[in-house]
Amino acid sequence: xxxxxxxxxxxxxxxxxxxxxxxxxxxxxxxxxxxxxxxxxxxxxxxxxxxxxxxxxxxxxxxxxxxxx
Numbered sequence: 001x002x003x004x005x006x007x008x009x010x011x012x013x014x015x016x017x018x019x020x021x022x023x024x025x026x027x028x029x030x031x032x033x034x035x036x037x038x039x040x041x042x043x044x045x046x047x048x049x050x051x052x053x054x055x056x057x058x059x060x061x062x063x064x065x066x067x068x069x
Contacts, residue, residue, distance in 0.1 A: 015063040018056045022064060028053045033062045 017023045022033035036049035054060070 016056065017054045017058045017060070017063075019066065020063050021066045022062065023054070024051070029056060030054075031060070033060070033064075 017029050017031065018025065020031075020033075022031055024030045024032055030051035031054050032051055034052060036051050038047050038049050040047050
C-alpha cells in the first residue's frame with residue numbers, strides 16, 4: 001500500500017505593507033520607503049507633497065520587517 005503525502009501548510013503572508021517598517025498607519029497606509037510625491041493644486045496654484053498611499057495587502061518588493069519598539 002502506497003503512503004499518502006501530507007499537504008504542506010500554507011504560511012500566512014506577512015510581507016505586506018501593514019507589517020512593514022516603512023508604513024505609517026492611519027486612515028490609510030502611507031509608504032515612507034520613497035520620497036514624497038509632488039502634487040500641483042490648480043485651485044491654489046501651489047505644489048504640495050504627499051507620501052504614496054498604499055493598500056493594506058500590497059507588496060512592493062521593498063518590504064522590511066518592523067523594528068522592535
